[in-house]
Amino acid sequence: xxxxxxxxxxxxxxxxxxLAAYDKGLxxxxxxxxxxxxxxxxNQCIHxxxxxxxxxxxxxxxxxxxxxxxxxxxTTIELICDTMVLHITxxxxxxxxxxxxxYQVYSADSIFLAMGCRERxxxxxxxxxxxxxxxxxxxxxxxxxxxxxxxxxxxxxILGSGDIGLIMARRLTLEGAKVLCCVEIMxxxxxxxxxxxxxxxxxxxxxxxxxxxxxxxxxxxxxxxVTVSEVDENRAPIPGTQKVFDCxxxxxxxxxIPENELSREAGIEIDPRTNGPVxxxxxxxxxxxxxxxxxxxxxxxxxDYVSEESxxxxxxxxxxxxxxxxxxxEVFIPITNGExxxxxxxxxxxxxxVEGSIKLFFRVRNKxxxxxxxxSDTSGRQxxxxxxxxxxxxEMENIFLPKDVFEKALGSLCVSASEA
Amino acid sequence: xxxxxxxxxxxxxxxxxxxxxxxxxxxLVLEKENDxxxxxxxxxxxxxxxxxxxxxxTLMARLNVKGCEMAQELCGRLDVxxxxxxxxxxxxxxxxxxxxxxxxxxxxxxxxxxxxxxxGARLREIEPNVSQSAAAALYAPTSGIVNPWEYALAMAEVAxxxxxxxxxxxxxxxxxxxDGCFTVSCxxxxxxxxxxxxxxxxxxxxxxxxxxxxxxAITPSRGDYFLLDKSEGSRAMHTLFQCPGxxxxxxxxxxxxxxxxxxxxxxxxxxxxxxxxxxADGLAFVKQHALKSVPSVNFRDTIRSFAGMRANxxxxxxxxxxxxxxxxxxxxxxxxxxxxxxxxxxxxxxLLEKNGLELIPKESPVTSRRKIRFKELSIAEKQRLxxxxxxxxxxxxxxxxxxxxxxxxACHSPIPPVSVDGIKRRAGTGMGRCxxxxxxxxxxxxxxxxxxxSPLDALKDGExxxxxxxxxxxxxxx
Numbered sequence: 001x002x003x004x005x006x007x008x009x010x011x012x013x014x015x016x017x018x019l020a021a022y023d024k025g026l027x028x029x030x031x032x033x034x035x036x037x038x039x040x041x042x043n044q045c046i047h048x049x050x051x052x053x054x055x056x057x058x059x060x061x062x063x064x065x066x067x068x069x070x071x072x073x074x075t076t077i078e079l080i081c082d083t084m085v086l087h088i089t090x091x092x093x094x095x096x097x098x099x100x101x102x103y104q105v106y107s108a109d110s111i112f113l114a115m116g117c118r119e120r121x122x123x124x125x126x127x128x129x130x131x132x133x134x135x136x137x138x139x140x141x142x143x144x145x146x147x148x149x150x151x152x153x154x155x156x157x158i159l160g161s162g163d164i165g166l167i168m169a170r171r172l173t174l175e176g177a178k179v180l181c182c183v184e185i186m187x188x189x190x191x192x193x194x195x196x197x198x199x200x201x202x203x204x205x206x207x208x209x210x211x212x213x214x215x216x217x218x219x220x221x222x223x224x225x226v227t228v229s230e231v232d233e234n235r236a237p238i239p240g241t242q243k244v245f246d247c248x249x250x251x252x253x254x255x256x257i258p259e260n261e262l263s264r265e266a267g268i269e270i271d272p273r274t275n276g277p278v279x280x281x282x283x284x285x286x287x288x289x290x291x292x293x294x295x296x297x298x299x300x301x302x303x304d305y306v307s308e309e310s311x312x313x314x315x316x317x318x319x320x321x322x323x324x325x326x327x328x329x330e331v332f333i334p335i336t337n338g339e340x341x342x343x344x345x346x347x348x349x350x351x352x353x354v355e356g357s358i359k360l361f362f363r364v365r366n367k368x369x370x371x372x373x374x375x376s377d378t379s380g381r382q383x384x385x386x387x388x389x390x391x392x393x394x395e396m397e398n399i400f401l402p403k404d405v406f407e408k409a410l411g412s413l414c415v416s417a418s419e420a
Numbered sequence: 421x422x423x424x425x426x427x428x429x430x431x432x433x434x435x436x437x438x439x440x441x442x443x444x445x446x447x448l449v450l451e452k453e454n455d456x457x458x459x460x461x462x463x464x465x466x467x468x469x470x471x472x473x474x475x476x477x478t479l480m481a482r483l484n485v486k487g488c489e490m491a492q493e494l495c496g497r498l499d500v501x502x503x504x505x506x507x508x509x510x511x512x513x514x515x516x517x518x519x520x521x522x523x524x525x526x527x528x529x530x531x532x533x534x535x536x537x538x539x540g541a542r543l544r545e546i547e548p549n550v551s552q553s554a555a556a557a558l559y560a561p562t563s564g565i566v567n568p569w570e571y572a573l574a575m576a577e578v579a580x581x582x583x584x585x586x587x588x589x590x591x592x593x594x595x596x597x598x599d600g601c602f603t604v605s606c607x608x609x610x611x612x613x614x615x616x617x618x619x620x621x622x623x624x625x626x627x628x629x630x631x632x633x634x635x636x637a638i639t640p641s642r643g644d645y646f647l648l649d650k651s652e653g654s655r656a657m658h659t660l661f662q663c664p665g666x667x668x669x670x671x672x673x674x675x676x677x678x679x680x681x682x683x684x685x686x687x688x689x690x691x692x693x694x695x696x697x698x699x700a701d702g703l704a705f706v707k708q709h710a711l712k713s714v715p716s717v718n719f720r721d722t723i724r725s726f727a728g729m730r731a732n733x734x735x736x737x738x739x740x741x742x743x744x745x746x747x748x749x750x751x752x753x754x755x756x757x758x759x760x761x762x763x764x765x766x767x768x769x770x771l772l773e774k775n776g777l778e779l780i781p782k783e784s785p786v787t788s789r790r791k792i793r794f795k796e797l798s799i800a801e802k803q804r805l806x807x808x809x810x811x812x813x814x815x816x817x818x819x820x821x822x823x824x825x826x827x828x829x830a831c832h833s834p835i836p837p838v839s840v841d842g843i844k845r846r847a848g849t850g851m852g853r854c855x856x857x858x859x860x861x862x863x864x865x866x867x868x869x870x871x872x873x874s875p876l877d878a879l880k881d882g883e884x885x886x887x888x889x890x891x892x893x894x895x896x897x898x
Contacts, residue, residue, distance in 0.1 A: 034818060084815035095799075099810035099824075103802045121855035123647065123724030128700045131726060133880035133887050137857045148861055150875060150888040175892050214700065221885030237700070248889075257853075261819075 004321050005314075006094050006108040007031040008085050008262065011040020013294025014114035015068035016307040020314030021112075022075045025322055029077045030106065032096060034084045038072075039065035040116060041139070042303065044146045047167055049194070053304035064303060088266045092289055110317040113263060113277065113285070113292035114310065117299055119164070120255040127159075127250075129227075132218030138164040138253040142171065151175060153249035157226040158182040159213045161189035161196070163301070163394075165253020170199035172251075179205050180245045183228050185212040185235055188367045190255075191394050192301055212237060216250060226250050256299045263292070273343035274298040280332065281349045281358050282316030283309065291317045298345050298361065301396045305361070309345075312359075333406050338374075338416030340364050342393075349413075351406040358406070361398050362415055364391045370420045373399060378411025391417065422448045423777065425604050425613035427592050427627050429456040431572040432753050433619035435765030438575035441582035442787070443769075444780045448611055449576070449584060450604065452591030452623075454883055455842045456835060457572040459621040461758065462845070463645070463696065463728030465672055466568045466682065467659055469756040470507060470560035472527030472535060473669065478737045481530040483760035483767060488532075488562055490762045497788040498574035500567060501677035507563035507659040508538075508547060510554040510713055519663040520558045527560070534561045549655050549714050563659060567677050568758050569845045573835070574789050575762070580834035581786040588838070589883065592620075595630040597744065602631070615746045615777055617768060621731045622693035624739075624751035632743035636752060640693035641668070641730045643685025644702035646710075649721040649853050652681040660713045668730075669755065671709035673717065678820075678851060683710040683717060685728060698727045723853050730754050740767065742775060792829065793848075795821035816866070817859040819852025827863060831870035838871070839879035840864055840887070 004026045007014040010033035018031050037043070042050070045061030052058060055067065072079060083098035094106045119137035136144075136152060142164060144152045154177050158165045161184040169179045182200055187210055189196050200207050208228065214237050215227040230241035258276040260268075269278045269286035276297040277285040283293050293310035300306045332348040344362045368391045375384040383405045391397055397417075405413070424440055426433045429451040440447050453459075468491045474480035495502035511517045520537050527535045536559050543550055543557045580586055590606040595616060604611045620627040625638045648655075659674040668687045676682050686705045703725055710717055733739060733752030738760070742748055750768060753760070773779045794812055797805065805825070806813035812825030830837060830846035837843050840850070840863050849863050850856025856863070864887065868875050879885045 034815065082814065084818065084821075086815075086821065097802065097806070097813050097815060099806070099813040102806040102810075102813055103799055105799075118854045119857050121723060121853075121857060123722050123855060124720075126646065126698070126703055126722055126725040128698045128703060128725075130695070130697045133885035140857050140860055143861050144888065145892055148865075148875075149892050151890050151892050152888050154889055217697075221880070221882050 001106060002028070003030045003106060003108040004028040005110045005112060005317050006106055007112045007114055008088070008094070009033065009040065009114035009116060009296070010038035010079060010081070011114060011116050011294065012042060012065065012068070012303050012306045013116065013296065013310040014112065015065070016310040017112045017114060017291070017293055017314035017317070018077050019068060019071055019075070020311035021318040022077055024315050024318035026318045027076050031077060031079050032083050032085055032094070033079065033081045036082050038069050038079055038081065044142050045167070046146050047171070050303050053302065054307055085262060088262050088290070090266065090287060109321045110289045110291065112313060112317055113290065113296050114294050115259040115262060115296045117256040117258045117295040119252070120257055122252055125254055127213050127216055129216035130218040132216070132221050132223050134223030134249045135216065136249065136251055138162070138168045138251050141251055142168055145171060145175060151177065153177050153251070155180060155247040156249045156251055157213070157228070157245050157247050158251045158253060160184060160253035160255070161191050161207060162253035162255060163191040163195050165251060166191045166195040166199040168251055168253070169205050170203060173203045173205070179203070180247055181206045181208055181228070183208045183211045183213060185210070185231055188392060189394055193392065193394070213250065214242065223248050223250055256295065258296045258299065260296060271343065271347055273337065274345065278348065279346045281346050281353055282319070283313030283346070284316055284320070289320055298343065301394065305396060309361070333409050334412040335360070336412050336414045337362065338414040340366060340368060340417040341415050344415050349406050351403065354403040354406055357400045357402045359398050359400055360415065361396055363393055363396055364417050365393060367392050368417060368419050371417050372420050373397070373415065373417045375399070375401060375405065375413055375415055377409040377413055381410070383408055383413070387420070421601065422446045422611060422613040424448070424615045424617060424772070425450060425602070425611055426617045426619055427604070428618070428620035428623070429572070429576060429586065430459050430461040430619065430621050431457065431568060431758055431761040432750050432764055433617070434572040434576040434579070435761040436617055436619060436750065436768045437579035437584045439765035439769045441579040441584045442782060442785045444782055447579070447584040448613065449586045450590045450592055450606060450611070451586065451588050454589045454838050454879070455845070456576050456586070456588070457569040457845065458882065460729055460731055461572050462569045463726050464568055464755070464758060465674065465685065466565055466676060467507070467672070467674065467759070468502070468564040468566050469759045470527065470535070470563040471530045471532045472523045472558065472560060473664060473756065474530065475736070476526055476529040479740055480738055480756065480760065483738070483763040484756045485531045486763035487756070487760040491564060491566065491759070494762055495566060495571070498578065499789050499791045500570050500574045502564055502566045503675070503677050504562070504564040505658050505675060506559065506561040507661060508543065509558040509661045509663060510550065511556045511663060512553055512712070513555070516663045517556050520556060523558050532560065532562065535559070547657055547660065549716050550660065551713055551715050554713070565659060565674060565677050566758070571758070571761070573846065577834040578786050578789055582782065586835050592627060592630070595627070597631055602747065615748065615772055617748045617750060619750045621753070622729055624731065624749065628743060628749055628751060631747050635743055636739050637734045638693065638752065639732045639734055640690055641687050641732045642690050642696065642727050643687050643730065644698045644706050644727045645682060645684030645725065646703070646706060646719065646722045647724040647726070648681040648683065648717070648719070649723050650679045652718055652721045653679040655681050655714055655717055662709065662713060671706050671713070673710050673714045678848070680723070681717070693729055696727045696729050698725050702727070723855055740764070740771070742771070746775060748772065792826055794823045794826055816862050817849040817852065819854050820848050822847050822849045824866060827866050828870055831867060836871065837867070839881050839885065840867060841881040843867055
C-alpha cells in the first residue's frame with residue numbers, strides 16, 4: 001500500500017501534522033503509534049494547563065489530545081496503534097512490526113517524524129552511590145501513578161527542575177507523599193515559571209538552586225537516603241555543604257533527549273545543539289520528503305507550540321506531495337546562534353519557500369532581564385531586532401522574521417540576545 | 421542426599437554445575453541472592469582474556485588460556501553473545517614497552533597464541549581512535565568480549581535442563597560434617613550431600629570456615645565503570661588496556677557485545693564486600709585514565725555508571741583444593757575468573773573424580789541452548805515468528821527492540837526471573853539508552869502476569885527492592 005503521508009508517532013505532533021496535511025488535501029494518511037492508543041505522553045499528563053494558547057482554555061493532557069483524536073473520525077486518516085516502526089529508508093519505506101499485522105513495509109510519498117523525546121537516565125549524569133529500587137525518571141513515576149494507579153514513592157527528593165519533575169512534586173504531594181526538596185544544579189530552573197510557582201511554592205517545597213545530588217544510599221534494596229551538596233560556579237560539589245535527606249525515592253528530571261534513532265539510522269542530518277534533525281522553513285529534514293516536528297526536533301516547553309509547529313510541517317508535507325515534490329535544497333540561508341542563544345529552529349530557510357514570514361523558535365542560555373534579540377547577517381548588518389522584558393532558559397522564545405529579511409541577508413543569519 | 425552441593429552461583433558455580441550436569445549425579449546449587457550471577461559476574465569488564473597476565477605455572481595461567489580457547493565454541497553452542505575482537509595493551513613510554521615484553525614472554529610461556537608487539541603506526545591502523553601518545557602495543561588476537569551474566573545463565577540453564585536443582589534466596593548459614601556426608605543448612609532448611617563445592621565468591625572465606633580452619637582471606641576490591649551509548653560503541657574496535665600495575669589490569673576501554681562502549685574500572689579495596697556503590701572519585705579516576713587511551717571518548721553519552729566487586733584474596737593464585745576431604749574450594753576467583761570459568765568447572769569435576777566421585781556420563785545430556793533475539797532475525801524470520809506467536813510482534817523495549825514474546829520466554833526460562841532486572845539479564849530489556857524509563861512499567865506488568873505475582877510484590881532486583889508501595893486511591897476503585 002502506498003500512502004501519501006506516513007506519520008510516525010500519534011502524540012500531539014503527529015496528530016497535528018496528520019490533520020493539517022488532511023486539511024490541505026491529502027487523503028491517504030497513516031499515523032503509526034507504538035503504544036496501544038493515540039495521544040502520546042499527554043495521556044499521563046493529567047494536570048491542567050494545556051491549550052491556553054491554542055484553545056484559550058486550560059485543558060488536561062488527555063483532553064488536549066482528545067481535541068485532535070476526535071477530529072480523526074471525520075477524516076480518512078488511518079490510525080495504526082500497537083505498531084513499532086523499526087526502520088525508515090531514503091526511498092521512504094517504513095518498516096513496521098506489530099502483533100496484529102506482523103512485519104509490514106509501507107511506502108510513502110512523504111514521512112513526518114514525530115517520535116517525541118525520552119528522559120535522560122541516571123547514568124547520563126552518573127550520580128555516585130548505590131543502584132537500588134526507588135530511582136525513577138519523573139516521567140516513569142508519572143506513568144506508574146497516573147496510568148497504572150500505583151504509588152512508587154513516599155518520601156521523595158527530586159533532582160532537576162525540569163517541568164515533569166515540578167509537575168510530579170505537586171502530584172506526589174496530592175497523593176500523600178512527602179516531597180522533601182527539589183534540587184537544581186544550575187543557578188536557574190529549567191522549568192516554566194508557572195510550574196515553579198504552582199508546583200513548588202504553593203506546597204512549600206524548597207528549591208535548592210546551585211545544588212546537586214552527590215550520593216544515593218540504600219537499605220534492603222531500596223533508596224534510604226540522598227545526599228545533596230552545593231556546587232561552585234563550575235558545577236563541582238563544594239565539600240562540607242552536604243545535606244542528607246532520609247527518603248525512599250529519588251526522582252530525576254534532568255533533561256529530555258529527542259528520540260532520533262530512526263532518523264540517524266536513515267542518514268538524516270542531526271543538529272548537535274538540539275539532538276534533533278536539522279530542519280528547513282517548512283520543517284523538512286535533510287532527506288527530501290521527510291518532515292519532522294515537536295519534541296523530536298527540539299524539546300518544547302508548551303504542547304501548544306508542538307501542535308503549531310507540526311501543523312506547519314503537515315502543511316509542508318501536503319504541499320510537497322501535491323506539488324509534485326519539487327523542493328530544492330540548493331539555495332538556503334543558514335541560521336546560527338549567537339550570544340546567549342543556544343539554538344534555533346528552523347536552522348535553514350529557503351527564501352523562495354517563504355510565504356509572508358517565518359516563526360523562529362530558540363532558547364536562551366541564561367536568565368536575562370530586559371533584553372534585545374538581534375538578527376544580523378554575515379556582513380554584520382542588523383536586519384531585525386525584538387525587545388523582551390525578560391527571558392529564561394526554561395521558556396522557548398519565538399520571533400517572526402519576514403520574507404524580506406531572508407532576501408536581504410548576505411551569507412547566514414545570526415540570532416543573538418543581550419540585556420539592554 | 422545429593423551427590424554434590426554447589427554453594428554460590430556466579431559464573432564459576434554455574435560452570436561447575438554445567439560440567440557436572442553431564443554426568444549421572446544429583447546436584448543442588450544454593451544461591452543466597454534471588455537470581456544467579458548477582459555478584460562479580462554481573463559487573464565486570466566482560467573480557468575473555470587471552471592469558472598473558474597470570475604468572476606462568478599458576479592455576480590462573482592454565483585455566484585462563486584453556487577458558488579462552490573454550491569460549492568461542494561454548495558461546496556458539498550456548499547462544500551467548502561473544503565477539504573475538506582481540507585486545508591491545510598500550511605502551512606510552514619506555515617503561516611500558518618493557519612491560520609489554522614481560523607480558524609477551526609470559527603469554528608465550530602460558531601458551532597464548534598469535535601474540536605480537538606492534539608499532540604505534542600499526543596500532544593506529546587497526547585502532548584509529550587510540551591516543552597519539554601510544555608508542556606500541558601488545559596485540560592479543562585471541563582475546564574477546566562476552567556477555568558475562570548470560571554466560572553464567574546459559575550454563576546454569578543447561579544444567580537445570582539436565583536436572584541440576586537450583587534454589588535461589590538460599591543463603592548457607594552453616595555446614596556440618598558427618599561420616600561420609602555434609603549437612604548444609606540454609607536457616608532451618610537442611611540439605612545433605614557427599615561433596616560440597618564452595619563457589620561463594622566474596623563470601624568464600626566465610627563458607628570455607630564453616631568446615632575448615634581459616635586458610636585465606638578475601639580482600640574485596642571494588643571498581644567503577646561507565647557504560648556509554650551505542651553511538652560511542654565504535655570508539656574502540658579492540659579491548660584497550662593500559663599496562664597493568666599493582667592494583668590490577670588498569671582502566672580499559674572496550675566495545676561490548678551489545679555494541680556499547682565500556683570504560684573502567686579503578687580498584688579500591690573495601691571492607692564491605694556487599695556494598696557495590698560507585699563513588700565520585702572512582703568515576704573521575706576512570707574518566708581521566710580512559711582519556712589517556714582514547715582521548716575522544718564522549719562521556720556525555722554515558723547511559724549508566726555502575727561498580728563491580730572482585731573476589732580478590734590474599735593469595736597469589738586461585739584457591740582451588742580440598743581443605744577437608746570432599747569439600748572443594750573454588751575461592752579467590754579474581755580476574756580472569758570469568759574467562760577461566762568453563763575450564764574451572766572442568767577442573768573441579770576432575771578434582772572431584774580424583775577424590776572419589778564417580779563420573780558416569782549421561783546418555784544424551786543437553787549441551788546447547790538456543791535463544792530468540794528478535795532484532796537479529798531477518799525480515800522473513802521475523803514474519804514467520806510473529807505468525808507463530810503474535811507476541812513477538814509487540815516491541816516492549818524500544819531502545820533494544822525486545823518483544824513481549826522474548827519477555828514471556830524469559831519469564832518461563834529454566835531458572836525463572838523474579839525481578840525486572842532478572843528479565844533485563846535474560847531478555848535485554850532496559851539495557852538501552854533510556855535505561856528502562858519507558859519499558860520498566862510494561863516489563864513489570866508482564867512479569868507479574870506471567871509469574872502470577874502482585875505488582876506490589878514486584879522487585880527491581882535483589883531481595884527487598886520493591887518498586888511500588890500501594891495503589892493510588894485504591895487504583896481508582898471505590
